[in-house]
Amino acid sequence: MQKEVKERSNLALVAAVQLPNVSDAEFEASLTELRELAKTLGYDVVKTFVQKRAGFDIKAYLGEGKREEIRAFVNHESYDVEFDKAPPNLNDWEIDTVLVDHEISPSQARNLEKEVGCEVMDRTMVILEIFHRNARSRAARAQVEIARLGYMAPRLREAAKLAGPQGRQRSGEGGRGAGESHTELDRRKVRDRIAELQQDIIAMEAERKTQRARRQGRQGLAGVALVGYTNAGKSTLMRALTGSEVLVANKLFATLDTTVRALYPESIPRILVSDTVGFIKNLPHGLVASFKSTLDEALDASLLLHVIDASDSGFERQLEVTNEVLAEIGADDVPRIRVFNKIDYVGDDAAQAALTLTLQSRYPDCVVMSAKRPDDVAQLHQKIVAIYQQDQIEAEIFLPWEAQQLRKNIYATCQVLAETSDDTGAFFKVRGEVDAVRKLSESVKLI
Ligand SMILES: Nc1nc2c(ncn2[C@@H]2O[C@H](COP(=O)(O)OP(=O)(O)OP(=O)(O)O)[C@@H](O)[C@H]2O)c(=O)[nH]1
Numbered sequence: 322m323q324k325e326v327k328e329r330s331n332l333a334l335v336a337a338v339q340l341p342n343v344s345d346a347e348f349e350a351s352l353t354e355l356r357e358l359a360k361t362l363g364y365d366v367v368k369t370f371v372q373k374r375a376g377f378d379i380k381a382y383l384g385e386g387k388r389e390e391i392r393a394f395v396n397h398e399s400y401d402v403e404f405d406k407a408p409p410n411l412n413d414w415e416i417d418t419v420l421v422d423h424e425i426s427p428s429q430a431r432n433l434e435k436e437v438g439c440e441v442m443d444r445t446m447v448i449l450e451i452f453h454r455n456a457r458s459r460a461a462r463a464q465v466e467i468a469r470l471g472y473m474a475p476r477l478r479e480a481a482k483l484a485g486p487q488g489r490q491r492s493g494e495g496g497r498g499a500g501e502s503h504t505e506l507d508r509r510k511v512r513d514r515i516a517e518l519q520q521d522i523i524a525m526e527a528e529r530k531t532q533r534a535r536r537q538g539r540q541g542l543a544g545v546a547l548v549g550y551t552n553a554g555k556s557t558l559m560r561a562l563t564g565s566e567v568l569v570a571n572k573l574f575a576t577l578d579t580t581v582r583a584l585y586p587e588s589i590p591r592i593l594v595s596d597t598v599g600f601i602k603n604l605p606h607g608l609v610a611s612f613k614s615t616l617d618e619a620l621d622a623s624l625l626l627h628v629i630d631a632s633d634s635g636f637e638r639q640l641e642v643t644n645e646v647l648a649e650i651g652a653d654d655v656p657r658i659r660v661f662n663k664i665d666y667v668g669d670d671a672a673q674a675a676l677t678l679t680l681q682s683r684y685p686d687c688v689v690m691s692a693k694r695p696d697d698v699a700q701l702h703q704k705i706v707a708i709y710q711q712d713q714i715e716a717e718i719f720l721p722w723e724a725q726q727l728r729k730n731i732y733a734t735c736q737v738l739a740e741t742s743d744d745t746g747a748f749f750k751v752r753g754e755v756d757a758v759r760k761l762s763e764s765v766k767l768i
């Protein structure tokens with residue numbers, strides 16, 4: 322299996338092929354993102370090697386010349402060593418890993434590794450590793466492990482090829498078939514493990530569905546889901562909107578589990594907010610499948626807050642990626658508000674005002690804000706509540722004194738605008754959802 326990435330800061334190189342259909346801006350943004358991902362894993366990226374090619378080299382992803390250039394650099398044979406970012410110790414440095422900005426085949430990775438003389442990790446592996454490190458709950462861990470096993474399986478075959486034919490035969494130890502090769506054995510183990518994990522997930526899924534149904538059953542709670550690109554500020558907004566302590570970190574994929582909290586100050590109807598896993602360009606396919614169940618929360622929501630980092634120069638691309646993932650999981654028709662966040666982080670006041678105008682004209686009905694400004698958060702809070710209250714009606718309910726036990730139901734399901742009383746009972750002027758008001762009137766009549 323692959324080497325565990327050490328916690329200490331390791332030196333890495335980034336290497337990438339720019340294909341003809343990829344613009345310079347897009348290519349640069351992707352490289353910047355890979356460097357961020359690497360940083361999240363504790364790597365110091367000291368240099369980047371890029372190359373324009375019509376396609377990837379079949380044998381080793383990069384062309385021969387570029388491979389030689391990297392080999393020389395890694396092995397301290399370069400004539401003129403120039404770093405993009407100097408390593409901590411200029412007299413004693415060693416490149417640990419070459420990070421490749423595409424998903425490459427197992428044999429391309431193996432050949433490149435052999436040639437340059439250090440470990441090679443592709444974009445998919447980097448993302449899987451981050452998910453692996455950040456997964457906390459049992460469900461998230463199982464989902465990440467399935468995705469990792471799916472990725473590792475073909476690579477085991479490559480590792481076996483590397484070991485050569487002699488090392489591959491194993492006698493029938495442990496009751497396994499005699500002469501079964503390492504690879505077959507490992508493949509079977511991987512398959513069994515995936516099946517086992519899938520069973521676990523099905524069980525956890527059933528449990529979660531029950532919880533969700535219970536939650537929704539309770540007084541018809543409304544749900545808002547925060548979705549968007551990784552690091553856009555979803556968890557920060559979740560904290561601000563609900564007053565709860567959820568993990569916020571300036572690293573990619575800080576959140577892997579869905580958390581659900583009530584909007585605070587509380588509203589009527591009570592509104593639940595859920596925070597979800599962030600998206601990224603080229604999210605490994607195994608992960609999209611694995612996290613589908615986590616994202617069901619988004620599907621169940623009656624409103625999506627699509628959070629976008631307005632301070633990121635590549636926000637439009639990130640917005641598109643989120644749209645694509647939402648379409649892929651079938652959340653296309655859930656109403657959504659686009660929330661352009663981190664406006665405080667965009668240049669000076671004039672630049673912020675200019676971008677706000679541009680965004681508002683390009684995306685009508687969007688919200689431009691900073692999760693760090695309480696006033697902005699309060700406005701978003703109001704906007705959400707207004708959406709849920711727009712279908713509400715006003716009504717008058719009379720509650721005779723002998724039915725006072727229903728009083729708490731009135732306060733729990735409707736907003737009480739006025740309450741007066743005489744010697745027969747209490748009169749309420751309420752505002753609430755049609756269904757809630759109807760239910761209340763019926764229960765009063767039954768008394
Ligand atoms: N300046 C500024 N920084 C913000 C704002 N909102 C969030 N941040 C910062 O952005 C970083 C990422 O925030 P998170 O809330 O963890 O982002 P996320 O979308 O939950 O990220 P993942 O869980 O990784 O998908 C943190 O360092 C936050 O403090 C904002 O409005 N302005």
Ligand SMILES: [Mg+2]
Binds near residue numbers: 556569575596
């Ligand atoms: Mg988060």
